[in-house]
Amino acid sequence: GAGVSQSPRYKVAKRGQDVALRCDPISGHVSLFWYQQALGQGPEFLTYFQNEAQLDKSGLPSDRFFAERPEGSVSTLKIQRTQQEDSAVYLCASSFLGLAALTDTQYFGPGTRLTVL
Amino acid sequence: SQQGEEDPQALSIQEGENATMNCSYKTSINNLQWYRQNSGRGLVHLILIRSNEREKHSGRLRVTLDTSKKSSSLLITASRAADTASYFCATDGRGAGSYQLTFGKGTKLSVIP
Numbered sequence: 001g002a003g004v005s006q007s008p009r010y011k012v013a014k015r016g017q018d019v020a021l022r023c024d025p026i027s028g029h030v031s032l033f034w035y036q037q038a039l040g041q042g043p044e045f046l047t048y049f050q051n052e053a054q055l056d057k058s059g060l061p062s063d064r065f066f067a068e069r070p071e072g073s074v075s076t077l078k079i080q081r082t083q084q085e086d087s088a089v090y091l092c093a094s095s096f097l098g099l100a101a102l103t104d105t106q107y108f109g110p111g112t113r114l115t116v117l
Numbered sequence: 118s119q120q121g122e123e124d125p126q127a128l129s130i131q132e133g134e135n136a137t138m139n140c141s142y143k144t145s146i147n148n149l150q151w152y153r154q155n156s157g158r159g160l161v162h163l164i165l166i167r168s169n170e171r172e173k174h175s176g177r178l179r180v181t182l183d184t185s186k187k188s189s190s191l192l193i194t195a196s197r198a199a200d201t202a203s204y205f206c207a208t209d210g211r212g213a214g215s216y217q218l219t220f221g222k223g224t225k226l227s228v229i230p
Contacts, residue, residue: 004159031216042205042220043160056217091159095216105150106218108159 002026004109006092012115013082021077021112025094032075033106034067035091043091049075050098082116089113123206123224131229136193138224140206141186147209149182150218151191153202160205163191198230 005024013019025032031050035043036059046065048056051072060067064083069075079086093106124139142149148167152160166173166182166189173180179192193200203225207218 033216040222042207042222043218045217045219048216059217105162105165107162108152110159
């Protein structure tokens, strides 16, 4: 079946612009995660959804970052008033099981590379 | 912040040789996972080893886990040019927030044909 897809694959924004990044998880997956990966670093956790509920947003770096998953499938990560330090690859991952399970394999999308000029 | 740390940061070997990458972490874990990332692509899950396991095999991959030393190693045998990628270990925490994966900075592996 289809894997996790993300769009756009590349986004260039001027500083101060708002951006919206989309994630389509694997169908039927309960959990959805967003990660931020800076150049030369490993991914860092941003936020977690179980179905439509955002259970953890402890990794969001500022209140300019907002994520939603209103119907428990597609998710959008929105960054308002982008800054140069927001430049990174934003990865989405999904897993079949929910919070009650111990760690389940997370399947990652290809990411969106955001460049803020 | 990064929990794990891979070693070496970069590794270059000839095709057919074995590649060994190490990962150290700081806190107690339920599981440790290894992922591969090709340039410009997402992460591909390779193998998961649970905290009560010491060794696990999958094809040409062998993973060991030593919870007393808080370290893991990934061995790729008979490497191929297609194995060229960055390799990351990822750990989860115990208890609340255990679903969060914490990644190291990765080892960049180059396999020369």
